Amino acid sequence: MRRKPILPRVWHFASFGAPGVVIYLCFVMAPILISFGYSLTNHNPFNPPSEFVGLENYKLLFQDEQFLTALRVTTILTVIVVVVPNLLGLGVAVLLDRKGWLYHALRSVFFTPVILSSVVVSIIWTKLLDDRGPVNDLLRAVGVEQPPGWLSDPDLALFSVASIVCWQMLGFCVVVYLAGLQGVPAELLEAAEIDGAGPVRRFRAVTWPLLAPSLTINTVVLLISAFKTYDYVKVVTNGGPGSGTTATIAFDVLATGLDANHVGYASAMAVVMLVIVATLTTIVLRFLRRREVDL
Amino acid sequence: MTTVDGSRRSWLRPAVAILVSAIFFVPLYYVLVNVFKPGDLIAREPASVPLPPTLTNIHAVLTRPDGLFWVSLANSMLVTLLSIMVLTVLSAMLGHYLARSTRRWTKVLAVILLAGLMIPPQVILIPVTEVLRLTGMMATLQGLVLFNVGYYVPFGVFVFTGFIRGVPVELEEAALLDGASRGQAFWRIVFPLLRPATASVLIFLGVWIWNDFIDPLIILGPSQGTTITTGIYRSIGQYQADLGSVFALMFLATLPVLIFYLALQKQFVKGLTGGATKG
Numbered sequence: 001m002r003r004k005p006i007l008p009r010v011w012h013f014a015s016f017g018a019p020g021v022v023i024y025l026c027f028v029m030a031p032i033l034i035s036f037g038y039s040l041t042n043h044n045p046f047n048p049p050s051e052f053v054g055l056e057n058y059k060l061l062f063q064d065e066q067f068l069t070a071l072r073v074t075t076i077l078t079v080i081v082v083v084v085p086n087l088l089g090l091g092v093a094v095l096l097d098r099k100g101w102l103y104h105a106l107r108s109v110f111f112t113p114v115i116l117s118s119v120v121v122s123i124i125w126t127k128l129l130d131d132r133g134p135v136n137d138l139l140r141a142v143g144v145e146q147p148p149g150w151l152s153d154p155d156l157a158l159f160s161v162a163s164i165v166c167w168q169m170l171g172f173c174v175v176v177y178l179a180g181l182q183g184v185p186a187e188l189l190e191a192a193e194i195d196g197a198g199p200v201r202r203f204r205a206v207t208w209p210l211l212a213p214s215l216t217i218n219t220v221v222l223l224i225s226a227f228k229t230y231d232y233v234k235v236v237t238n239g240g241p242g243s244g245t246t247a248t249i250a251f252d253v254l255a256t257g258l259d260a261n262h263v264g265y266a267s268a269m270a271v272v273m274l275v276i277v278a279t280l281t282t283i284v285l286r287f288l289r290r291r292e293v294d295l
Numbered sequence: 296m297t298t299v300d301g302s303r304r305s306w307l308r309p310a311v312a313i314l315v316s317a318i319f320f321v322p323l324y325y326v327l328v329n330v331f332k333p334g335d336l337i338a339r340e341p342a343s344v345p346l347p348p349t350l351t352n353i354h355a356v357l358t359r360p361d362g363l364f365w366v367s368l369a370n371s372m373l374v375t376l377l378s379i380m381v382l383t384v385l386s387a388m389l390g391h392y393l394a395r396s397t398r399r400w401t402k403v404l405a406v407i408l409l410a411g412l413m414i415p416p417q418v419i420l421i422p423v424t425e426v427l428r429l430t431g432m433m434a435t436l437q438g439l440v441l442f443n444v445g446y447y448v449p450f451g452v453f454v455f456t457g458f459i460r461g462v463p464v465e466l467e468e469a470a471l472l473d474g475a476s477r478g479q480a481f482w483r484i485v486f487p488l489l490r491p492a493t494a495s496v497l498i499f500l501g502v503w504i505w506n507d508f509i510d511p512l513i514i515l516g517p518s519q520g521t522t523i524t525t526g527i528y529r530s531i532g533q534y535q536a537d538l539g540s541v542f543a544l545m546f547l548a549t550l551p552v553l554i555f556y557l558a559l560q561k562q563f564v565k566g567l568t569g570g571a572t573k574g
Contacts, residue, residue, distance in 0.1 A: 017392035020385040020448050027445025031422035095312050106316040115556050117506035119524045120545045124322050134341040228415035231508045253417045270418040
């Protein structure tokens with residue numbers, strides 16, 4: 001049914017819609033278009049005028065060792081951050097899915113890092129994982145003579161950074177899975193039990209399919225936030241150790257565009273980043289949504 | 296059968312739960328105990344309980360000659376409060392437009408707004424600094440507030456639109472018949488019914504904007520006032536030797552969010568899971 005709008009259309013948009021839309025257009029949509037425009041030039045604010053170079057930046061980008069490394073770093077980080085908190089989060093949620101003050105208190109333990117600033121989390125872990133920090137002190141105390149350089153070893157640093165992100169994101173997954181578990185009807189589980197299904201079978205046949213929406217939200221949120229990882233890299237390793245062993249694309253965009261002032265080139269990087277994020281999110285959403293069943 | 300099974304291993308679940316949580320809690324414990332320990336003890340006994348606890352670290356941060364903590368706190372408060380207030384008003388109204396408008400282009404507008412939910416800030420930050428420079432708002436708090444409003448408005452709209460669809464149009468029509476203006480019908484009749492949505496928007500955006508690092512770092516710039524996160528970041532260099540002060544600063548910076556969270560814990564989790572199940 002098409003009903004008469006309750007407000008005159010133009011007035012409704014001008015007073016209710018426009019203020020938000022205008023600010024959004026100015027600070028998000030216009031900058032995206034500007035970024036796209038810059039990516040076709042060699043713009044450098046300290047060395048004008050800029051020239052139109054067509055797709056040259058994009059061509060260079062895919063021959064650029066540094067960018068390809070950043071792409072690899074981002075991929076590894078994203079895979080770890082999407083998989084690990086999702087898996088551990090599910091485990092912890094199943095473990096804590098009981099009533100009572102104890103389980104409520106323990107849920108808060110897992111959720112606290114979620115409300116901390118990533119800068120605070122990064123600093124805590126920088127101190128903990130320092131070559132002469134408490135973690136390595138402990139390892140030495142139990143007899144490890146050469147404890148690993150968690151943040152100073154080029155082969156290890158990326159995994160240390162990924163673990164820090166996982167630690168902070170775990171609580172988010174726990175809460176979302178716990179909410180999903182509460183939506184599983186007890187009658188269904190009881191029926192399955194009467195039919196002779198053991199705990200593992202009950203989980204696989206009843207609980208897991210009903211957790212599909214929780215899996216979708218966790219995966220998409222983790223994917224987007226992993227892909228734009230910047231704070232942790234900036235604070236914990238500043239892209240190092242060595243050359244770019246932990247520098248994500250998000251980190252490289254700002255290092256190239258703001259520190260080195262190669263705005264044209266950095267914009268091409270940013271556009272590629274946006275395209276990858278949008279494509280991945282769309283594919284993952286499509287794929288996961290198809291699994292969701294209605295009760 | 297289950298009771299036998301349950302009573303035989305009833306200690307297992309709580310024991311495992313406590314153990315796993317304890318391991319997870321170690322980094323937080325490390326900060327908490329060391330806030331209240333004198334500096335030399337932190338290096339020697341990082342894991343010991345602070346007995347007797349000292350307030351030296353907290354006192355040192357609060358009385359820094361440059362007033363870093365107080366200036367950053369004031370800036371963070373101002374930016375966060377202004378941003379979430381403007382965001383609530385604008386996204387509630389835009390949500391009303393999207394939920395009530397029958398025009399076809401509102402669907403297009405909704406998609407354009409939803410796309411904003413996945414745009415990484417790095418993609419737009421460089422041009423944003425130029426937009427702000429052009430309008431003379433670069434390195435100002437109002438520039439940061441305006442950027443926050445633009446960047447987070449999609450989230451607010453996303454939350455409000457769903458809730459407004461659940462409010463019957465007849466309520467507004469009745470108010471209009473009774474002589475209310477359109478604005479009054481919305482703010483007096485509809486908006487009070489959106490309390491759960493408003494709580495979600497205020498809580499989430501409050502925590503995100505308070506904790507934000509990259510945007511204040513780049514928009515406020517190196518010389519201008521800092522927020523609490525950029526203040527912490529800038530002081531780790533100077534405090535290298537003085538871990539006690541670093542921890543105290545982080546503790547004090549987190550305290551407002553922690554209180555905010557503890558006070559609104561229920562709504563917080565409800566908002567998170569509400570968003571999750573509605574997807």
